[in-house]
Amino acid sequence: MNMKDIFLSNGSDKGVTGKYPHHYHTVYESVFESRRNEPIKILEVGIWKGTSHQSWLDYFPNAEVYGIDIFTRVPPEDVPALQDERCHYIKADSTNASVQTLVEEAWGEDIKFDFIIDDGLHTPTANRKTFENLWKYVAEGGSFLIEDIWPINKLTFDESRHSWIQKPAYSSHFYDMFLEALPEGYIEYDCRKASGVPDSYIIEIKND
Numbered sequence: 001m002n003m004k005d006i007f008l009s010n011g012s013d014k015g016v017t018g019k020y021p022h023h024y025h026t027v028y029e030s031v032f033e034s035r036r037n038e039p040i041k042i043l044e045v046g047i048w049k050g051t052s053h054q055s056w057l058d059y060f061p062n063a064e065v066y067g068i069d070i071f072t073r074v075p076p077e078d079v080p081a082l083q084d085e086r087c088h089y090i091k092a093d094s095t096n097a098s099v100q101t102l103v104e105e106a107w108g109e110d111i112k113f114d115f116i117i118d119d120g121l122h123t124p125t126a127n128r129k130t131f132e133n134l135w136k137y138v139a140e141g142g143s144f145l146i147e148d149i150w151p152i153n154k155l156t157f158d159e160s161r162h163s164w165i166q167k168p169a170y171s172s173h174f175y176d177m178f179l180e181a182l183p184e185g186y187i188e189y190d191c192r193k194a195s196g197v198p199d200s201y202i203i204e205i206k207n208d
């Protein structure tokens with residue numbers, strides 16, 4: 001099954017279903033395809049009901065799938081994907097530096113992930129802190145992917161008036177600080193046109 005159908009079969013809004021279908025299947029198919037059958041490690045911050053963790057289990061038959069969440073909305077025992085023997089999780093706040101201690105206690109000091117996806121808290125400052133805390137765990141040749149970014153410097157007039165971003169946390173000041181924290185050469189995937197959703201935007205930072 002391709003990525004689009006896997007997201008669809010799991011009810012994941014990373015594809016074409018849900019209230020806000022993000023249309024990320026094309027991005028992820030191109031980023032992941034060549035490594036699909038490898039015994040990779042993939043970590044996603046933000047588990048919620050586990051539809052994306054189930055999608056990674058389905059897409060990568062030989063991968064170990066990791067997750068970090070604060071679990072205030074759905075407890076881990078109620079998330080079916082987390083019961084899979086290839087799935088591993090910890091309760092941690094990715095924006096707090098203590099996440100490093102928790103990662104290393106659970107998965108070892110030398111743990112590296114081929115892919116890290118940030119689908120946790122989506123403010124620019126949270127994105128920056130999550131990146132600063134977890135970037136060191138990306139394996140050589142791997143990538144860090146940050147989802148659901150509001151590209152403050154590129155929004156249309158209507159997008160900039162969206163109710164979700166009428167808070168100081170989404171100011172261009174904090175967005176600029178986030179972009180400045182990233183290494184040069186990051187890749188931006190703008191899926192807003194395809195999806196019609198204003199935060200359908202991914203930044204990929206490769207560890208080349």
Ligand SMILES: C[S@@+](CC[C@H](N)C(=O)[O-])C[C@H]1O[C@@H](n2cnc3c(N)ncnc32)[C@H](O)[C@@H]1O
Nearest residue numbers: 046047048051052069070093094095119120121
């Ligand atoms: C959008 S949902 C994740 C959806 C999931 N990735 C999927 O596609 O099915 C966001 C999740 O991030 C978690 N979260 C919010 N702030 C967080 C933080 N600071 N650290 C870790 N997880 C966080 C929430 O508890 C929630 O489960």
